[in-house]
Amino acid sequence: MDTQTLVRLLDLTGIAVFALSGALMAVRLRQTLVTASFFALVTGVGGGSVRDLLIGAPVFWVQDGAIGAVCIAIALVVWVTPERWWQGQLLEWADAAGLAAYAVFGTAKALAWGVAPVPALMMGVITGCVGGTIRDILAGVPSIIMRPEIYVTAAALASGLFLVLTSLGVATSVAAVAGAASGFVLRGAAIRWSLALPTYRGRPESR
DSSP states (O other): OOHHHHHHHHHHHHHHHHHHHHHHHHHHTTOOHHHHHHHHHHHHHHHHHHHHHHHTOOOHHHHOHHHHHHHHHHHHHHHHSOGGGGOTTHHHHHHHHHHHHHHHHHHHHHHHTTOOHHHHHHHHHHHHHHHHHHHHHHHTSOOGGGSSBSSHHHHHHHHHHHHHHHHTTOOHHHHHHHHHHHHHHHHHHHHHHOOBOOOOOOOOOOO
């Protein structure tokens, strides 16, 4: 598989699973098909849109009409299929897959547009995290980034490992798979075992 094909696959994977998580959120809240489609779209393209605006690239889904169609199609599939298909932690696992794939893709695109490595890592995190954040805000639920559970850290791991491996001369396709896999495993572990980072407790007051 050549690099261009792999990057495109990561892009579509991130969009599709984020769109799925957005549609699932809407149907769990007993919203309309229009709302489910809107949730799928903004969740699928939210992070990438912010990334493209920051790096000065054309907003990707405006240039590719198929992406919006895919998001709406996913919302329709969720809407017409039995609810039991989507029970359990599927939303969380779909979000984990999107987070990992999209973090790597966002970093790769930023590098391709001449962004330096450290800001490129940040673009990867933004790409992976912003769509889910927008979804949660629209749904009126506490955003995952406001909880200590590992989330942003998983995106940073995926992006950072991709950057390190490519800087060491590892093939882009191998680095991308390794980075996305590492981010997914870390986020999956957080889902499975409720892993969280320490929270700020403040310094004890002196007497």
